[in-house]
Amino acid sequence: MIEVVALLLVGVAAGALNAVGGGGTFVALPALVAAGLPPVTANASTTVALLPGAVTGAYAYRADIRPVGATTTRSLTVASLLGGGCGAALLLGLPASSFDAAVPWLLAFATVVLAFGRRLARVLDAALHRTTDMGPRAILVGQFLLAIYGGYFGGAVGILMLALWSAGLGIDAAAGNPxxxxxxxxxxxxxxGIFLVAADVLSDPVPLLAVLLGAAVGGFAGARVARRLSARVLRTLVLTTATTMTVLYFLRG
Structure with missing residues (x-):
């Protein structure tokens, strides 16, 4: 019972963190591994467990969602769906060790881009005497590639999305968060959906359900809180999350 309550609280924290600034995977995944799930199963279970939190968070944000640049919401979502499916298939078909080794460097890159992306865009504008906004095709390709990463591992994929949109279009973290x-x-x-059919995520359902229920509550509550935060505060939270996760992953080795 103590373990179930702890996993419920982990789910609340992970769902809220995802809604506010990203990084819920790095809370839920270690907890599920500690609960006895094998790493790959824990990775897949984390994706399943955090889905309700993402859905409730998206519902809470529904009135604030705006298109990314010249892309439509529908086309961006299609890119995310296709990429997420490809990433999930890769997780089930390939060893995770090689990709896991690249995660700290991906996080470091995302953190730097988040911190300096808009400034870099202005510098490029001045140096090249042209706009630096990415076109819709480039945004969709980038989204598809990030969605592959998200389906495969998922850690900080939301932060990487914000990094892409910040560097490519100058979108602020607060504006892009919904x-x-x-x-x-x-x-x-x-x-x-793929993991539920093809992976062992239902072999030990109690930890999964505990994190899932907690994440649903945390995702909705976190989104409601994030909507009331200023752009400056939200940007600080996102950058703090990104920096913390990057440092922890490098220390993990």
Whole structure:
């Protein structure tokens, strides 16, 4: 019972963190491994467990979702669904060790881009005497590739989305956060569907259900809180989350 309560609280924290700034995977995944699930199963179970939180968060944000640049919400979501499916298939078909080794560097890159992306865009504008906004095709390709990563591992994929949109279009973290949550829901939905059919996520359902229920509550509550935060505060939270996760992953070795 103590373990179930602890996993419920982990789920609440992970769902809220995903809704506010991202990083819920890095709370839920270690907890599920500690509960006795094998790493790959825990990774797949994390995706399934965080899906309700992403869906409730997207619902709470539904009035604030805005298109990313010239892309439509539908086309961006299709890219997320296709990429998430490909990533889930890769997780089940390939060893995770090689990709896991690249995660700290991906997080470090995302953190730097989040911190300096808009400034870099202005510098490029001045140096090249042209706009640096990415076109819709480039945004969709980038979203598809990030969704593959999200379906395969998922850690900080929302932060990477914000990094892409910040560097490519100058979108602020607060303005992009509702769409980030919606696209996380799309990636997780297709990946979770594949994992439920083809992985062992239901072999030990109690830890999964505990985190899942907690994440649903945390995702909705976190989104409601994030909507009331200023752009500056939300950006600080996102950057703090990104920096913390990057440092922890490098220390983990």
């Amino acid at each position: 769409m980030r949550v919606a696209q996380l829901a799309a990636v997780n939905a297709v990946a979770a």
